[in-house]
Amino acid sequence: MTSRSFLRVALAGSVALGGLALSTVPADAGQAARTVPVRLLSLNDFHGHLEPPTGSSGRMVDENGATVEAGGAAYVAAHMKAHSDGNTIGVAQGDLIGATPLISAAYHDEPAVEFLGKVGVKVSAVGNHEFDEGYAELRRIMKGGCHPVDGCSPAGRWPGAQYDYVGANVLFKNPDERTDATEGLATTRQARQLLKEWGVPALPPVSVKWMNGVPIGFIGLVTQTTPGIVSADGIKDLKFVDEVKAANVASRLLTLLGVKAQVILMHEGDQVTAGQSPDACSALPGAGNRVATQAAAEIDLILSGHSHQAYRCTVKDPAGRDRLYSQGGSFGRVITQVDFRVDTRSRDVVRDTVTADNHVVTRTVAPDPEISAFVRTWKDRVSAVANRPVGKITADIANTAAPSGESALGNLIADSQLAATKQGGNAQIALMNPGGVRAPLSHAGSPAGEGDGVVTYGEAYETK
Structure with a gap:
């Protein structure tokens, strides 16, 4: 697929906003602004753990300080359903695939991606492990088709992910169709100029989802250290640029398109003080904190990943306002719930309404029967190899x-x-x-x- 095609996909949701997104409802100074609710349920670093992870990888410290068994796709599904309402958008912060158990890896992680679509994930940042098999394979996972070497899985032709992958800081090194790529953007002159100056994204930089009549813009970021931790040949045509710079360009692009409610989904994070509650602000300032504190003040909250830790912090943005910065562990052991309200006049997040809770995915609830059957099907398919x-x-x-x-x-x-x-x-x-x-x-x-x-x-x- 050409860079032109990918750019068209990158902003398809934004282009659809048209003049409506750029217009505002006249504010009545005598009335309080009307707001609508939005809920995000996020996962990060799932790594294809369809079956409950074992050993220390399957344990999590809960909000009461107890260590409990956690994770497993059927339990993730049950908890996602329990915490979902009519205002919910499912999101993720990368490494959903790659470094996965055999039940998913044997089929190039198609089972894991299908599961994530089933539980309502709508948009995810790419992580470094999404590039484990190279950019071309990531593109196949996104868009569909059978594996070029191993062919179709037992489920048949792969239809593609049901959610958007975004990565604003992943650019082509030497795009062949630079002019043609920007030509595909049916947007403002300022937006075209911004992208021309920035470069040609190899992935959609943003995704826009509507909820309760307002657009929510999601900016994808992946750690810029990716070239040092994946096979060089698979990403030879790509460059991974500074996360803060990319976030700021993507934020400006969303603003030009009239999208004021902005969320970063970031595959970068920090380490923590061990043994803390998943709702504690235990993150030790590092690479993730740099982005969380330096990215444009127009961005309302930062959901992170990569370091496999759980924390819930409030940091200051460059304008000195409070901004959520959180992460939800790994392997499907934690679901991060974020609630906020959006002003329907300004279409911006009302910052003081933002709340977050890291829910441990305990195994004390009834597993979701549909997902249990789904996992059993893939386990049966791979058992001849797995049990040798x-x-x-x-x-x-x-x-x-x-x-x-x-x-x-x-x-x-x-x-x-x-x-x-x-x-x-x-x-x-x-x-x-x-x-x-x-x-x-x-x-x-x-x-x-x-x-x-x-x-x-x-x-x-x-x-x-």
Whole structure:
């Protein structure tokens, strides 16, 4: 698909605003502004965890300080339904796919993307893991079609994601159709000039969703460190630029189109003080906080991801006003609920109405039956590969990291890599990224019946 086509998609929702979005209702100074409610339910860093995550990846500290079992698609669906109302827009902050368990990865994450559409996600930032298989594969996930090598999954031809992916700071390095791309934007002269100066987005920079008669603009951002953490060949035609600069350009674009209620969906975040409530402001200022405090004051709230932490903070925007900055953990263990009201005259968020709550996705509720059946179908499809024995262990091998960053499983993986690369090579040392050791190996047998101490392909795959 050409850059021209993608730009047309990028602003399709905005272009549809037309003159209506640029007009305002005359304000009556003698009356309070009428407002309408909007609710966002957000997920981040889902990483294809259709089945409940295991080990420490499946536990979460709740609002009362207790550590509880959390996550799993059927439980996510149940909690999403419980917290949804007629004012709800589902959103996400990237890494919904990539680094996923075999149940999703075996089919290039089509099952995970389909699930997210089923639970109402309408727009998501791209994360770095959305680029794991390259830009062309991300485009296929977005727009549809069968995998060019593996063909169609057992579900048939992939129809494409039911939600928009946005990434304002992902641009083409050397666009071939620069003029043609901007020509496809049926918008104002100022907007065309802004995009011409900025460059040609490789992805839609913004998505506009209507709720209760007002437009809500979503700006997508991904960590600018992406080129250092994904395969270079798959993104060779792209550049990932500064998040604050991109956010400000996207905000100006939305403003030119009459969209005043603006939300950043950002795949960048901060670390936290361990063991805190998901509703605590435990974030330690870092890369995420930089964007949250420096992005244009017209942007009303920042929902983040990438660091796999849960926090709910209020920061100051460049104009000194309070602005929400939050994140909801990872693996479907937390849903962030944000409520606010929008003034129907100015079409802007009334900042002092913004409230947020990080809901832990507990497994004490009844799982959603439709999604339970959906997950079971994909589990059955992949079971022949997943349940194949590949080795044996005599005890649990944990991925819990020591202060040094080492873990028993990390050391085992590094030792295995060293042994493998010594055969026919001259490797002297092997290193394993602690963040890539995603699940422990359990000695106890699984419900698949392989027996105690048997490591299956699916279990080994899940550790990566």
